[in-house]
Amino acid sequence: MTETSSAPASAPVSASVFTPKSRVRAFFEAWPPLILLALAWIAAMLLLAAFGDLVAPADYMAMDLRARLAPPVGMGGDWAHPLGTDELGRDVLSRLIASIRISLTIAFLATLVSAVLGVSLGFLAAYFRGKAEQAILMLVDAQAAMPFMIIALAVLAFLGNSLTLFTLLMGFYGWERIARIARGLAIAAQEQGYASAARDLGASPWRVYGRHILPNIASTLLVSMTLNFPEVILLESGLSFLGLGVQPPETSLGAMVGYGRDYIQSAPWIMLAPSAAIVLTTLCISLIGDWLRDILDPTLS
Amino acid sequence: MSPDLASSEPLLTARGLARHYGVRLPGGLMGRRATLKAVDGIDFDLARGEILGLVGESGCGKSTTAKLVLGHVAPSAGEVRFDGAPVPVDHGGDWRRLRRRMQMIYQDPLGALDRRLPIAAQIAEPLQIHRPDLSRADRGARAAELMRAVGLRPDQAARYPHELSGGQRQRVVIARALALDPELLVCDEPVSALDVSVQAQVLNLLEDLRARTGFAALFISHDLKVVRQMADRVAVMYLGRIVEEGSPEEVLHRPLHPYTQALVSAAPSPHAGRRRARIVLRGDPPNPVEAPAGCSFHPRCPVAVARCRTERPPLLREGRRAVACHLAQAAGGGFAPAPLPSAAVSGAAA
Numbered sequence: 001m002t003e004t005s006s007a008p009a010s011a012p013v014s015a016s017v018f019t020p021k022s023r024v025r026a027f028f029e030a031w032p033p034l035i036l037l038a039l040a041w042i043a044a045m046l047l048l049a050a051f052g053d054l055v056a057p058a059d060y061m062a063m064d065l066r067a068r069l070a071p072p073v074g075m076g077g078d079w080a081h082p083l084g085t086d087e088l089g090r091d092v093l094s095r096l097i098a099s100i101r102i103s104l105t106i107a108f109l110a111t112l113v114s115a116v117l118g119v120s121l122g123f124l125a126a127y128f129r130g131k132a133e134q135a136i137l138m139l140v141d142a143q144a145a146m147p148f149m150i151i152a153l154a155v156l157a158f159l160g161n162s163l164t165l166f167t168l169l170m171g172f173y174g175w176e177r178i179a180r181i182a183r184g185l186a187i188a189a190q191e192q193g194y195a196s197a198a199r200d201l202g203a204s205p206w207r208v209y210g211r212h213i214l215p216n217i218a219s220t221l222l223v224s225m226t227l228n229f230p231e232v233i234l235l236e237s238g239l240s241f242l243g244l245g246v247q248p249p250e251t252s253l254g255a256m257v258g259y260g261r262d263y264i265q266s267a268p269w270i271m272l273a274p275s276a277a278i279v280l281t282t283l284c285i286s287l288i289g290d291w292l293r294d295i296l297d298p299t300l301s
Numbered sequence: 302m303s304p305d306l307a308s309s310e311p312l313l314t315a316r317g318l319a320r321h322y323g324v325r326l327p328g329g330l331m332g333r334r335a336t337l338k339a340v341d342g343i344d345f346d347l348a349r350g351e352i353l354g355l356v357g358e359s360g361c362g363k364s365t366t367a368k369l370v371l372g373h374v375a376p377s378a379g380e381v382r383f384d385g386a387p388v389p390v391d392h393g394g395d396w397r398r399l400r401r402r403m404q405m406i407y408q409d410p411l412g413a414l415d416r417r418l419p420i421a422a423q424i425a426e427p428l429q430i431h432r433p434d435l436s437r438a439d440r441g442a443r444a445a446e447l448m449r450a451v452g453l454r455p456d457q458a459a460r461y462p463h464e465l466s467g468g469q470r471q472r473v474v475i476a477r478a479l480a481l482d483p484e485l486l487v488c489d490e491p492v493s494a495l496d497v498s499v500q501a502q503v504l505n506l507l508e509d510l511r512a513r514t515g516f517a518a519l520f521i522s523h524d525l526k527v528v529r530q531m532a533d534r535v536a537v538m539y540l541g542r543i544v545e546e547g548s549p550e551e552v553l554h555r556p557l558h559p560y561t562q563a564l565v566s567a568a569p570s571p572h573a574g575r576r577r578a579r580i581v582l583r584g585d586p587p588n589p590v591e592a593p594a595g596c597s598f599h600p601r602c603p604v605a606v607a608r609c610r611t612e613r614p615p616l617l618r619e620g621r622r623a624v625a626c627h628l629a630q631a632a633g634g635g636f637a638p639a640p641l642p643s644a645a646v647s648g649a650a651a
Contacts, residue, residue, distance in 0.1 A: 193407065193409060193411075193413045194412065194413060194415040194416070197415075197474075198415065200373070200400065200405050201400055201404070201427050201430060201477070202397040202398070202399075202400030202430050202431060203430050204397065207430065211418075212415050215415075215417045215418075
């Protein structure tokens, strides 16, 4: 109260017609609370992925057969297993941390692979046009026409399963959408003044595409990457659920949901914890993607 | 070529330069194919340090000429030679290296600037491309020097294009074009997107810079006054051809070609008392797809005679003047303005 009443008196009479905003309000306008929460969640996930071993109360593979299917705190359990235990008496919290680590690593690397692949092919198509473009578009259409799950099943069935192969395979998910978007945006950008002006300065195609076109279309690509990220998590979960993804004793969010399914009535906490992690992480990534699109555009302020 | 002639050799020569586009006339799949002659055989020379103004109404091929000169599009016929060598049109390595010596200033400065880069970075970009030998600090110093030269404040270096006014943006484009001290500058309507007061500032800036660095320029505009201020020589284009050429004073005060006469009479005069007779052209600008036979101006020409409908007048040159009109050339050796009938001259137009 005293602050608001004394502020106009102490403030110098300025020529500005704008009423000064309070600091708190300005802060929350720049950083909306929802975004702060989402960023905090993603940061926590990344920290867990990096330093999860230090936080985990037990080894994620250690079995405690006397405490099988122990309920979590709040449902009659105790703090020895805050999120309860599964059918083999393994600590759910420790398994969750290990799962987050595997799933997020796969999702990040896979999104990166698909973005690099998609943007490169899209730009090549936009630059060369003609036959090269036709060939790339044919690849894109072929990929889009085939359900990815089938490709993934076939590859995993024939080539066996390893974490590297699995990550690369996930990287092939969604590249065709990014390639299509990148091609369309690059073709449109080529016709715009800034790109032709850069070319007229004598810039090489590398420079025109890397320094001018890519930053200008990055916001759209970024949003499509953030759409890709949750889908990779879900795909990984689906494949692990089917038993084709991450193999025991390794664990992932999807694998936890898959194995917890058998106990959904007697011990729902086994699958609820990883499900919640999947939902919250994908939601947060989408929110951050939208927000990034806005702040990366210097003309919106 | 003897060495003493080398200096008098023009910087830029265009010979028989033409650019035709294949178009399909309206009518869907049944539409007839036709050729749009955007530029239809023009010749001109540009000496070192000279500014050639190119005027004409929209659609007469001014901008296509600019693109041809810079090698952005390949000519359908004829050729452009820059400093004695043909200008490449393939956007390859030679083409890129030639950008060190020829640069362009655009009509829409906001469109020509990358809205995601601060202006200092954009001004330094030609140096980054063509002078990798310079250190980052040298490039920064040169960019700061250029900003000062075009009248931008040092504190604006980190600004983005959308934060500047139209005139300031055009200054950024000019600074960027001059970063490498090019010998030829092609200015395509550099001030037509600006306010009149800002136009004058930008034109004065260009004149100052020209006096300092001595670049040659092809200055394209539809505004006679702008061309008169900037150019050493004016060429008037109509439907893809040059119809008249000469010094700005001669062309503006004693126009020979009936089209130039109409163009000059349409320019507003600052002297309210001096009401000039205005020539109002009848008819629409003809479609460049179906250019009329003979002199392409004859359907709108108030003084056209039978000969104009069948025979295309060549561009005849005499000293610094040139005109492509049967009537202006009629008087034996010299040129005389095409005589205008009184009927075509209305009073001051409303």
